[in-house]
Amino acid sequence: MGISARKEKILQAVVDSYIVSCEPISSSVIQSNYLPDLSSATIRNELATLEELGYLEQPHTSAGRIPTAEAYRLYVDKLMPKRKLSRSELNIVKQYFNHKMTEIDEILRSTAKVISEITNLTSLAVIPNVKDAQINDVKIVKLTSNTALVIIVTNLGVLRDSMVELGEDFSEEYFFAASKFIGQAFKGHTFKEFTNVDKIVKDVKSEYKKLFDAIFKLIKNYAVDGMPFDVAIEGSSKLLQQPEYSNVEKAKQMLEFIETKDKLMPLVKKDGAPEDMRLNVRIGKVGGGETSPECAVVTASYSVNGVNIGDAGVIGPIRMDYSKVVSVLDYIGKTISDLNEEKPNLNNPEQDKK
Amino acid sequence: MGISARKEKILQAVVDSYIVSCEPISSSVIQSNYLPDLSSATIRNELATLEELGYLEQPHTSAGRIPTAEAYRLYVDKLMPKRKLSRSELNIVKQYFNHKMTEIDEILRSTAKVISEITNLTSLAVIPNVKDAQINDVKIVKLTSNTALVIIVTNLGVLRDSMVELGEDFSEEYFFAASKFIGQAFKGHTFKEFTNVDKIVKDVKSEYKKLFDAIFKLIKNYAVDGMPFDVAIEGSSKLLQQPEYSNVEKAKQMLEFIETKDKLMPLVKKDGAPEDMRLNVRIGKVGGGETSPECAVVTASYSVNGVNIGDAGVIGPIRMDYSKVVSVLDYIGKTISDLNEEKPNLNNPEQDKK
DNA sequence: ATTAGCAGTCAAACGTTAAGAGTGCTAATG
DNA sequence: CATTAGCACTCTTAACGTTTGACTGCTAAT
Numbered sequence: 132m133g134i135s136a137r138k139e140k141i142l143q144a145v146v147d148s149y150i151v152s153c154e155p156i157s158s159s160v161i162q163s164n165y166l167p168d169l170s171s172a173t174i175r176n177e178l179a180t181l182e183e184l185g186y187l188e189q190p191h192t193s194a195g196r197i198p199t200a201e202a203y204r205l206y207v208d209k210l211m212p213k214r215k216l217s218r219s220e221l222n223i224v225k226q227y228f229n230h231k232m233t234e235i236d237e238i239l240r241s242t243a244k245v246i247s248e249i250t251n252l253t254s255l256a257v258i259p260n261v262k263d264a265q266i267n268d269v270k271i272v273k274l275t276s277n278t279a280l281v282i283i284v285t286n287l288g289v290l291r292d293s294m295v296e297l298g299e300d301f302s303e304e305y306f307f308a309a310s311k312f313i314g315q316a317f318k319g320h321t322f323k324e325f326t327n328v329d330k331i332v333k334d335v336k337s338e339y340k341k342l343f344d345a346i347f348k349l350i351k352n353y354a355v356d357g358m359p360f361d362v363a364i365e366g367s368s369k370l371l372q373q374p375e376y377s378n379v380e381k382a383k384q385m386l387e388f389i390e391t392k393d394k395l396m397p398l399v400k401k402d403g404a405p406e407d408m409r410l411n412v413r414i415g416k417v418g419g420g421e422t423s424p425e426c427a428v429v430t431a432s433y434s435v436n437g438v439n440i441g442d443a444g445v446i447g448p449i450r451m452d453y454s455k456v457v458s459v460l461d462y463i464g465k466t467i468s469d470l471n472e473e474k475p476n477l478n479n480p481e482q483d484k485k
Numbered sequence: 486m487g488i489s490a491r492k493e494k495i496l497q498a499v500v501d502s503y504i505v506s507c508e509p510i511s512s513s514v515i516q517s518n519y520l521p522d523l524s525s526a527t528i529r530n531e532l533a534t535l536e537e538l539g540y541l542e543q544p545h546t547s548a549g550r551i552p553t554a555e556a557y558r559l560y561v562d563k564l565m566p567k568r569k570l571s572r573s574e575l576n577i578v579k580q581y582f583n584h585k586m587t588e589i590d591e592i593l594r595s596t597a598k599v600i601s602e603i604t605n606l607t608s609l610a611v612i613p614n615v616k617d618a619q620i621n622d623v624k625i626v627k628l629t630s631n632t633a634l635v636i637i638v639t640n641l642g643v644l645r646d647s648m649v650e651l652g653e654d655f656s657e658e659y660f661f662a663a664s665k666f667i668g669q670a671f672k673g674h675t676f677k678e679f680t681n682v683d684k685i686v687k688d689v690k691s692e693y694k695k696l697f698d699a700i701f702k703l704i705k706n707y708a709v710d711g712m713p714f715d716v717a718i719e720g721s722s723k724l725l726q727q728p729e730y731s732n733v734e735k736a737k738q739m740l741e742f743i744e745t746k747d748k749l750m751p752l753v754k755k756d757g758a759p760e761d762m763r764l765n766v767r768i769g770k771v772g773g774g775e776t777s778p779e780c781a782v783v784t785a786s787y788s789v790n791g792v793n794i795g796d797a798g799v800i801g802p803i804r805m806d807y808s809k810v811v812s813v814l815d816y817i818g819k820t821i822s823d824l825n826e827e828k829p830n831l832n833n834p835e836q837d838k839k
Numbered sequence: 840a841t842t843a844g845c846a847g848t849c850a851a852a853c854g855t856t857a858a859g860a861g862t863g864c865t866a867a868t869g
Numbered sequence: 870c871a872t873t874a875g876c877a878c879t880c881t882t883a884a885c886g887t888t889t890g891a892c893t894g895c896t897a898a899t
Contacts, residue, residue, distance in 0.1 A: 157892060170842050175893065193849045193892045270626045274638055284628055307661050367721055368740035371733055379731045386722035511861055524873050529862065547861050547880045 134184065140166065141177050142186055143210040146198045150452055153374045155195030200415040200449060203427070207412050207453050214454045216462055220249050224459075228466050235261075235288045235440055240363045242433065242443045242463060247366030249459050252373075252451060253389065255430075256363045256443035257399050261285065261353055262323040263438045269314045269346060271295075271306045279306055281346055283353075287440050290353075295345040309339050313346055322354040362392040375448040384424050389446060394418055399430040399442040409464065410457065411442070414449055427451055431460040433467050440467075488538065494520065495531050496540055497564040500552045504806055507728045509549030554769040554803060557781070561766050561807050568808045570816055574603050578813075582820050589615075589642045589794055594717045596787065596797045596817060601720030603813050606727075606805060607743065609784075610717045610797035611753050615639065615707055616677040617792045623668045623700060630654045635700055637707075641794050644707070649699040663693050667700055676708040716746040729802040738778050743800060748772055753784040753796040763818065764811065765796070768803055781805055785814040787821050794821075 133139070144165035148156045158174040166174065178196050181187045186205065187196040198206070216224075227245040239256035247254035264285040272280045277297055283290040325347070367386060376382035388394060398417055413428040429451075430444030443463075445456055487493070498519035502510045512528040520528065532550050535541045540559065541550040552560070570578075581599040593610035601608035618639040626634045631651055637644040655663075679701070721740060730736035742748060752771055767782040783805075784798030797817075799810055 155892090159892080171892095172842050172844090172894095173840085176841090179894080189893085191849055192894090193847085193890095195892070268628075270634075272624045272626060272636060274622075274643065280624075280636065280643065282626060282634065289628070289634065303661075303665070307657075311657070366744070368737055368744050371737040371740060377733045379725055379733060379736065382733065382736070383722055383725040386725060390720070390722050509861090513861080525861095526863095526873050526875090527871080530872090533863080543862085545880055546863090547859095547878085549861070 134181075137169075138177055138181060139210060141174060142181060142198075142202060143206065145178075145181075145187065145196055146202055146206045146210070147212075149198055150450055153450060155190055155197050157195035160195075198450075203414050203449055203453070207414070207457075211454050211457070214458045216249075216458055220459070221462070223249055224463060224466055235290075236361070236363075238288075238435075238467065239433075239441050239443060240365075242467065243363045243365040245463065246443060246445060246459060247369060250445055250452070250456050251366075251369055252445040252447040252456070253367055253370050254365045254443065254445050255389075255395060255399075256365075256441060257396060258361045258441045261287070261290070261440075262326075263321055264440075265319065265321050265438075266317045266350070269310065269317050271310045271313065271342065271346070273301070273303045273306045276300045279342075281349060283350070287435055287438060293349055295342070295349065297341060297345065299341075301342075306342075309342050312339055313343055316343070317346075317350065322350060325351050325354045362395055364389060364392075370447065373448045373450075375450065381424070385426065388418070388422075388424055388426075394423065395446075398428045398446075399444065410460070411444070412453070425449060427453075429453065429456050429460065431464055433464055435467060488535075488540075491523075492531055492535055493564060495528060496535060496552075496556055497560065499532075499535075499541065499550055500556055500560045500564070501566075503552055504804055507804055509544055509551050511549035514549075552804075557768045557803055557807070561768070561811075565808050565811070568812045570603075570812055574813070575816070577603055578817060578820055589644075590715070592642075592789075592821065593787075593795050593797060594719075596821065597717045597719040599817065600797060600799060600813060601723060604799055604806070604810050605720075605723055606799040606801040606810070607721055607724050608719045608797065608799050609743075609749060609753075610719075610795060611750060612715050612795045615641070615644070615794075616680075617675055618794075619673065619675050619792075620671045620704070623664065623671050625649075625660045625664045625667065625696065625700070627655065627657045627660045633660055633696075635703060637704070641789055641792060647703055649696070649703065651695060651699065653695075655696075660696075663696050666693055667697055670697070671700075671704065676704060679705050679708045716749055718743060718746075724801065727802045727804075729804065735778070739780065742772070742776075742778055742780075748777065749800075752782045752800075753798065764814070765798070766807070779803060781807075783807065783810050783814065785818055787818055789821060 134142075141161060144161045145156045148160060148164065158171040158178060161174050162169060162171045178187060182189065182196065186199055186202040188199055189196055224245055227241050235258060239258060243254045243256040246252075246256075264287050266283060266285055268284040270282040270284065272282070274280050274294075277300060279295050279297065279301075281293050281295055283293075367389060370376055370385060370389075371382055376385060398413060399411060409432050411428075411430045411432075415425060415427075416423055417426055417428050418424075426446060427449045428444065428446045430442045432439050432442050434440060444460060445451070488496070495515060498515045499510045502514060502518065512525040512532060515528050516523060516525045532541060536543065536550065540553055540556040542553055543550055578599055581595050589612060593612060597608045597610040600606075600610075618641050620637060620639055622638040624636040624638070626636070628634050628648070631654060633649050633651065633655075635647050635649055637647075721743060724730055724739060724743075725736055730739060752767060753765060763786050765782075765784045765786075769779060769781075770777055771780055771782050772778075780800060781803045782798065782800045784796045786793050786796050788794060798814060799805070
């Protein structure tokens with residue numbers, strides 16, 4: 132039960148136009164730039180109905196129309212033109228990803244940078260969880276008399292190291308041997324498998340019990356909470372380039388919102404949408420609560436080897452170039468997947484430069 | 486060859502006043518709020534001479550005076566009142582530092598957060614170099630067939646790990662043994678000692694030669710370049726609270742400046758000032774070049790155990806509460822030094838809560 | 840259903856005026 | 870000679886009224 136094809140065309144014209152100009156669109160510009168075969172009066176009639184339907188609004192009686200959140204929604208889902216990245220944009224992406232990346236962190240940080248550079252918007256990248264990552268090995272290294280460093284090697288890369296504290300003073304040799312034993316115990320399993328307490332706690336040699344328990348607890352934490360909270364933000368200043376934030380009050384509200392990273396986290400998780408959908412588009416009062424500003428968040432889930440390593444995307448005014456954003460996110464998604472020829476040392480294969 | 490005591494009093498009144506109001510200061514407010522025993526006419530005369538001396542300026546003929554960069558300079562060096570932190574401010578600092586911090590990164594990040602929270606300004610913290618840190622141990626852990634992870638334990642904390650790549654496939658036992666040997670070789674030395682190539686390359690067992698060389702190169706890099714480039718920024722949105730950035734253009738320029746972290750780095754290094762001076766105050770065109778905006782940067786060097794671990798401070802409009810900023814930086818400096826009772830596991834000693 | 844044409848509306852731009860804040864100068868004072 | 874009262878002068882800011890021009894909505898014709 133949609134709207135007529137002509138209405139769709141007109142709506143698309145309004146959104147397309149408004150995205151670049153950020154000014155109310157009049158019937159005459161639609162006519163001259165998009166639909167020269169229709170009279171402006173006809174377009175005016177259609178605009179009036181589109182306004183009744185909730186897709187458009189007028190700042191005041193004698194002004195043009197601007198799209199509502201509904202209009203953007205429809206635009207993204209149906210009307211938006213598919214765009215290819217330009218040669219130079221492709222090159223920018225390639226340059227960012229043509230060197231080695233050892234840490235998940237680094238990949239996401241690069242992703243955020245390149246997204247911001249190409250879209251000219253503020254970008255964000257999060258590491259939501261490593262639940263699905265597979266543990267390849269666990270290494271334990273003695274640091275001081277009662278602390279040891281635990282390194283978890285996964286199929287995605289090396290995890291930010293964690294400290295464990297033990298009451299006793301064990302030797303380096305003890306940790307070396309323990310590493311081998313404990314590494315074997317976890318090897319091949321995903322973090323997710325340790326969500327339930329009592330799995331795989333089979334026959335732990337009593338001498339390693341304490342250490343094993345500490346590391347088990349560590350891994351369980353990863354499985355439950357995901358990664359220690361990390362959001363990378365790039366290009367905050369890009370926000371101020373947008374005319375909707377020429378009002379400092381609005382800009383401040385938005386910047387504050389972006390800075391409180393815990394409010395940002397839930398936005399990249401798609402609610403309701405099917406799990407396999409890679410793209411997540413939120414338009415309007417994104418945070419739900421009253422405090423969250425009117426804005427749009429477009430993110431994509433990125434995978435290496437079929438395993439989700441995180442989400443990245445943009446945050447900005449509702450009026451953004453969705454078409455460009457989507458194509459950038461899409462292309463980067465492919466590029467990241469391609470990164471992964473060797474594990475866990477995610478190199479970019481040389482033969483890529485065909 | 487300074488200015489008269491009365492002029493200093495008046496100048497201080499202007500700066501003090503302007504810092505809170507951000508509006509041109511008239512002779513009458515100085516009289517009523519600061520120097521009731523002088524007539525406004527006398528103050529006007531003094532203001533006129535102070536303007537000739539380059540300490541003040543008028544936005545237009547019939548306006549009050551605002552301080553120049555020179556005035557702030559004098560204010561900071563001489564006129565500024567010494568302030569004590571309030572009870573609640575002290576508590577904020579304590580709360581930030583009352584849990585364990587294992588990594589240098591973490592300390593600086595916390596420092597940036599607390600500075601921003603108390604001063605209500607954008608803060609920054611950098612890790613300029615670890616040249617003076619002492620190496621306690623070096624651990625090498627096998628990751629994949631041809632890569633290994635190197636962990637350098639210093640008296641300040643654990644360094645962000647680095648990857649080394651070796652042509653051959655060595656066993657875990659090999660790395661374990663190599664760790665012991667190589668750890669011994671570097672133990673007790675500071676990074677600085679490896680600036681010159683040929684020191685301490687005494688008798689390396691030929692079997693470890695290759696690995697040793699790789700790690701030696703790594704440590705030399707730390708010695709020369711310092712830490713891999715890291716600047717933490719907190720509270721960018723605080724910038725927009727300042728009236729000088731109610732103009733979006735100015736705000737954008739400033740945010741962009743803050744975001745290009747490589748421009749920020751040189752600002753925390755004091756040029757010309759004696760090495761032991763902990764405080765670094767820059768006022769005016771801080772970056773030197775034309776592109777850098779008019780602003781002020783106040784940073785302090787922080788040390789643990791007499792070793793410099795980094796610098797942190799604030800960046801904001803020239804009109805900032807220097808007195809408060811200096812006292813905050815000072816107090817935090819002391820707090821950080823106190824953190825270090827155990828090494829390298831920088832715990833906050835329990836007995837601190839007297 | 841479409842469209843030409845026109846009256847009506849409203850924001851933004853402009854010019855004018857008035858108010859008010861603050862100075863510099865002059866002349867008087869101790 | 871330093872200080873100060875007093876006043877004329879300057880310049881910004883706010884307020885107000887007017888004009889301009891951009892669009893629309895409606896009506897009547899095709």
